[in-house]
Amino acid sequence: MPFHEKSVAIKVTQLLATRVGSPSDGYVTDLAYTRHHHASLDPGKAVWVATRAGLTTPAIRTACELGFGQGLSLAIHASAGETQWWGVDLIPEHVEFARSLLDEPAARERLVCASFDEFDTRADLPRFDFIALHGVWSWVSPQNRARITAFIDRRLAPNGIVYVGYNALPGWSPALSLRELLVASAAQVDSARLEDRIDAAMDFVTQLVAADPRILDSQPQFAKQLREIRSKKKSYLAHEYFNRDWHPMHFSQVATELTPIGLSYLGQADFSDSYDQWRLSETQRGLLGEIDDVVLRETARDVILDRRFRRDYWRRSEGAVTGSSCNLLEARLWVPPKVGLSKASAPAEVPAEVIVWVASLGAAGSIVTRSLDTAADRAALGYALGQGWVELAREPAVTAASRDRVAKINRRLLELVAADSEISVLASHLTGSGVEVGWWTLALLSAMRCDTRANAVIDQVLAQAERLGIALARAGFALTPEETRQELQTRHSALVTQADIFRESFAI
Ligand SMILES: C[S@@+](CC[C@H](N)C(=O)[O-])C[C@H]1O[C@@H](n2cnc3c(N)ncnc32)[C@H](O)[C@@H]1O
Structure with missing residues (x-):
């Protein structure tokens, strides 16, 4: 290995994977991740996909999220539904935030700050009806993936469902070289701050693109990808691109790791497999329709769609899922x-x-x-x-039981929104999950709790948005100050008109 390559390799090991052999095993823990709610982590959706496939699924009483990040999804699902949730994450700040969203001490205790390995040694874990991981599978080391599959194998109840959301191939292939360059150039920067290394790496790759490399001929997406990531927050970039491990995968590769533990593919958690007629041509549908093997069919479908992310439900069952669906639904x-x-x-x-x-x-x-x-x-x-x-929607008898918990978590979300541009969701007892309403609507609802005057509410929201550095946009273009005020007036009126519906939907 030439000297400069060797030194890059050493620095990559030192700067990006300082914790090799430690519980984080190469995962960046320097910056906390962004806050999101992912609907696919809702056990109700998993049950629906199983029902749609004609399967009887037991009620999901216990669930576990591996690598829950800031835990917004977990806290919402634990509050809005009846499932008892457990979770694990490496980063103390994440666990602290997730716990702060929950009211019941026992529910907080079930959110554990540990590595997958450490978590798996606990003697008090139940068998889980649902195990979920979003944004984890393709960002951890092969050893950690093996720990995850061993955990699922040991802890998933019979007929239990697994959700995995991960970076898929072939959609991510144009980013493979980009990510290598980012990691290698970050490793050259002599700074302990990950933010500085990210900045320097982005500048380096921008210069490289400006030098008109030949990769742009074969992969024009390379420059587009760089433009896209330049606008992202460092807290997102750190976790998405600067881990030691980054393994986008074909569906067939994921299947190779999950089928040996008795899992069969169940369906798409984003429901996109239910409307092929609007996404695929007749020829494409015909071709896929002739493939009996589900692994080949899904892998081929991803190539047809050039898919970048997959949200998959898998099920532990004796026999394979046949693909026949329930007629009376x-x-x-x-x-x-x-x-x-x-x-x-x-x-x-x-x-x-x-x-x-x-x-x-x-x-x-x-x-x-x-x-x-x-x-x-x-x-x-x-x-x-x-x-x-x-x-x-859930049955009324069930929704009543979670109404108080929903009221509490939503009160907390409405308190947070003034200082946190990433909060954009409310929990609903009607569904057992979260509903994206957007930061601006949430900020209006929060301000409306203290003031009934439209202009005062709008002024307050505008001041918060300015402090947080966010702007309203339409079709990718920021609205002018006049347009923004007008839009907020329209929304405020809509919220006043729909006040009863919002109260009933979110217990606010
Ligand atoms: C990209 S983030 C995704 C977070 C969250 N699931 C989401 O989608 O918002 C990956 C998370 O996995 C956690 N993680 C990575 N390796 C881990 C390990 N070995 N043990 C426990 N948590 C881990 C990280 O701390 C991080 O919060």
């Missing part, structure tokens, strides 16, 4: 209230059938039971669920 559905600019696809891209179907459910706040006898109904539901236009 009924769902209790809720139309959540929404105000403000929609982040969803442009209306022109939304299939007309979906618009009609969603409208048929009724206005915001409606709860209806629908039979989903046709493939068209199921496709429309899958699309609408993926967009958050409709949610799976």
